[in-house]
Amino acid sequence: MIDPGMVALVMLGILVATIMIGFPVAFTLMALGVGFGYYAYFQPDQAFFDNRVFYLLTQNTFTTMNNDVLVAIPLFLLMGYMVERSNLLDKLFFSVQLALKRVPGSLAVATLLTCALFATATGIVGAVVTLMGLLAFPQMLKAGYDVRLASGVICAGGCLGILIPPSIMLIVYAAMAGMSVIQLYAAAIIPGFLLAGMYCVYVMVLATFKPHLAPPLPKEQGNVPLAQVVAMVFKSFVPLAILILCVLGAIMFGLATPTEAAAVGALGAVVLAAAYRSFTWGRLKESVFLTARTSAMVCFLFVGSATFAGVFGYLGGQSIIEKFVLGLNMSPITFLIVAQLIIFLLGWPLEWTEIIIIFVPIFLPLLPHFHIDPLMFGLLVALNLQTAFLSPPMAMAAYYLKGIAPKHVLLTQIFSGCMPFLYIVLLSMLVVYVFPQTALWLPRAIYGG
Numbered sequence: 001m002i003d004p005g006m007v008a009l010v011m012l013g014i015l016v017a018t019i020m021i022g023f024p025v026a027f028t029l030m031a032l033g034v035g036f037g038y039y040a041y042f043q044p045d046q047a048f049f050d051n052r053v054f055y056l057l058t059q060n061t062f063t064t065m066n067n068d069v070l071v072a073i074p075l076f077l078l079m080g081y082m083v084e085r086s087n088l089l090d091k092l093f094f095s096v097q098l099a100l101k102r103v104p105g106s107l108a109v110a111t112l113l114t115c116a117l118f119a120t121a122t123g124i125v126g127a128v129v130t131l132m133g134l135l136a137f138p139q140m141l142k143a144g145y146d147v148r149l150a151s152g153v154i155c156a157g158g159c160l161g162i163l164i165p166p167s168i169m170l171i172v173y174a175a176m177a178g179m180s181v182i183q184l185y186a187a188a189i190i191p192g193f194l195l196a197g198m199y200c201v202y203v204m205v206l207a208t209f210k211p212h213l214a215p216p217l218p219k220e221q222g223n224v225p226l227a228q229v230v231a232m233v234f235k236s237f238v239p240l241a242i243l244i245l246c247v248l249g250a251i252m253f254g255l256a257t258p259t260e261a262a263a264v265g266a267l268g269a270v271v272l273a274a275a276y277r278s279f280t281w282g283r284l285k286e287s288v289f290l291t292a293r294t295s296a297m298v299c300f301l302f303v304g305s306a307t308f309a310g311v312f313g314y315l316g317g318q319s320i321i322e323k324f325v326l327g328l329n330m331s332p333i334t335f336l337i338v339a340q341l342i343i344f345l346l347g348w349p350l351e352w353t354e355i356i357i358i359f360v361p362i363f364l365p366l367l368p369h370f371h372i373d374p375l376m377f378g379l380l381v382a383l384n385l386q387t388a389f390l391s392p393p394m395a396m397a398a399y400y401l402k403g404i405a406p407k408h409v410l411l412t413q414i415f416s417g418c419m420p421f422l423y424i425v426l427l428s429m430l431v432v433y434v435f436p437q438t439a440l441w442l443p444r445a446i447y448g449g
Contacts (some may be wrong), residue, residue, distance in 0.1 A: 005320045011312060016192065027300070034307065037051075040314055064299055069258070069259075070175055072262040074291050076166050078269070079262065082283075082287050085286070108149065111201050112153060115160055115196075119157075128161055128313060133405065137150055137151075140153070150417070155395070160196055170188060195425065218279055256346060336380070346388075352385045355388070
């Protein structure tokens, strides 16, 4: 008789191979789960559809669709897509650019700050990179910015939505780990804006010592009266900031659940689009369609992952991995480094959704043994996944930017521009690990424990 554990490892190997080839991940998970599950639960005297794997698939589908936490995902997505289409970004970027005209590398710093604020409203990496690539990238090139620096700023700033709340990734991680989304959001705020601040400091230092890479704003462009600049910042920044603060504040101070706050945020985004006279039924229809498509992808991934994990665990695959890892007698810091290194490498060929839903659950049962806080682990994973969009050869942020960049901008230049920001991400992970209070202070201050 074939050892069930070996069958589980073969199952995992086929999954990795099919993903690398390019098969749709959600349906690959379901197909492998049902196929190997039929073998695992097979009994000779049963009718074909009496096999328990079909009950497992339907039960997982019902459980996923009935998960209250996941309801927040389509609502936050709708909020993000509506804000994206309300023409706020161009006004916001222009006003922030004028307000920072005396800061070294003002265009790049304004781009990063706009990305950070826009990330809190959308959390959609592709949307932020594409929009800022269309808006800020040509302006930086026209102002004489180095192509690599401008590319790195757009790509790094656009990825902040993975970490800064209301991050969709944190919702998915909370659902997988059985944790509170509220505490994850509170823990991610300081590291998220710390990372954005480190990006800005790097750009300002670089512009100070190498001004030819980031020339200052010409006087004629910045010759706008202060009162007019203040009015522009107020009109473009305050409405969006109020919407974001209301949504996040309601979540973190217990006034509303994430789902309720997301619903208010989606309604607020529609009202905001109407207030800026950019609301149309066509834009609403497109936003709803994109929301449904992205939400369906996440839900199918959850169903496939739960089915695959159930069969994988039944065959003994999880216990084999746990015994192997524990048999290495690693220290907690060694385990943490190895886990983060694996996630870093997985970020090259895979999207963050696949990493969180398929591979992170392999590490979660091992955290108590190594006395690692799941909250801290989740934040390190969120920081680490920034690198999935920035590290060649599969840096998706670079491909998003290349798709809308001028023809003379080479992909190798974009990759080269991403590398300094990739190192800053790794430095931020070190800071969060060495000084855990950067992540844990706010949730403990608000919720205690």
